[in-house]
Amino acid sequence: MKDLVDGVVRERPFEPETENGEFRREERTFRNWITADGSSGFPAEPGRYHLYVSLGCPWAHRTLIVRALKRLEAVISVAVVEPIIGPQGWAFGEASRGTADPLYGKQYLHEIYTMAQPSFTGIVTVPVLWDRRERTIVNNESSEIIRMFNSAFDAHGDARLDLYPRPLRHEIDALNAWIYDRVNNGVYQAGFASTQAAYDQAVDRLFAALDELERRLSDQPYLVGERPTEADWRLFPTLVRFDMAYHGLFKCNIRRLVDYPRLWEYTRRLYQVPGIAETVRFDHIKRLYYSLPTLNPNGIIPKGPDLENRLGQP
CATH class of the missing domain: 1.20.1050.10 (Glutathione S-transferase Yfyf (Class Pi); Chain A, domain 2)
Structure with missing residues (x-):
């Protein structure tokens, strides 16, 4: 299951990869780190980094949560892809579904990947942590991105909160x-x-x-x-x-x-x-999952359950 092979997009419907009947998840490709002192080559600077996410994707959701908890909204900007994975993968769209790419005006996320690595081969996935200055992807592994958000930007966010004591x-x-x-x-x-x-x-x-x-x-x-x-x-x-x-x-x-x-x-x-409910978009979650043709070929989106009200009740 490759979205790009040597930088060339493979148009196809979403199809999970399995081995012996079991779902197989591919390792992420970009694994650089942002550090407070810049020793990694990627110093923690306000306004330098940009986060590409899907509001439906649970892996991208983690990064939005920690960004909100650490009060990094003004430090790290965000763009949102449309919830439906199309033949060319994740796409940018209108505000009702996602956002336009505010940095380069690209139409598809795979174009961001080939900016970073023109001959990229692999899955084009979210989240993506992007470096505006170097015009490259720093990291696309959510577990590592949230670790960076937790500590590297303490000089610019809420240093009192430590999620990894x-x-x-x-x-x-x-x-x-x-x-x-x-x-x-x-x-x-x-x-x-x-x-x-x-x-x-x-x-x-x-x-x-x-x-x-x-x-x-x-x-x-x-x-x-x-x-x-x-x-x-x-x-x-x-x-x-x-x-x-x-x-x-x-x-x-x-x-x-x-x-x-x-x-x-x-x-x-x-x-x-505080700040967490705003990261949960049930409309995007439904549209993402129920648009997967392997599991829901007719694309019918259910009306329930009414979780937003039930979760928010005191």
């Missing part, structure tokens, strides 16, 4: 790896499985993990104690999409999120943190 790092790292395998990527393993055996294994692992998270939250309000950390904000984008997309469309339907009292209340608490 040193005493908790070992526990956060272990939780992140487990949650990614079982939940964040687990829903995709279930939804895009192409054999019954692969689906059964993925969905059983997913719900065993959700059961374990429910038990964990019986003793504490957040995954690593009394305050939200990076681990919570990496889990939240999957949970907030669960009943709307993964439960039905991805056949993750043993239970709904609302059937887990503690996980549901936990998701509501995170949603009500």
Whole structure:
């Protein structure tokens, strides 16, 4: 599943890649780092970096969350692609669906990739952290982008908030790896499985993990104690999409999120943190997932569930 081969776009409908019936996720390509002191070659400077995201994509959603929590809105600008993945991949559009590319007026995200690397071969994905000065992609791996946002820009954002405190790092790292395998990527393993055996294994692992998270939250309000950390904000984008997309469309339907009292209340608490609800766009989430022809060939978008009101209730 390549969007670009030697810099040339391959027009095609979205089709997930599987191996032995199991969904396969490709590693990200650009893995540079922004540092406070600039020792990496990418110093943390206000106005230098730009974030390309999809409001439907849970991986891009993480970066918007940490950007909001760290109060970096005036430091790092954002452009939003349209929610539907077309034959040429992610596209820029009108304000009602996404935004225009404010930097270069490009029509497709793949044009940003070939600006950075003219002979790029691989998947054109979001998020993309772009360097205006060097006109290149710094990084397109969400887990690394949120780490940069958490600490590199402390001179320009909210340095009081640390989502990855040193005493908790070992526990956060272990939780992140487990949650990614079982939940964040687990829903995709279930939804895009192409054999019954692969689906059964993925969905059983997913719900065993959700059961374990429910038990964990019986003793504490957040995954690593009394305050939200990076681990919570990496889990939240999957949970907030669960009943709307993964439960039905991805056949993750043993239970709904609302059937887990503690996980549901936990998701509501995170949603009500100042600045977070503004990062959640249910219209984009629905349009992205229900436009996937592999899973929903007729493209019919459901009206429910009404999560926005339920999550926002005191």
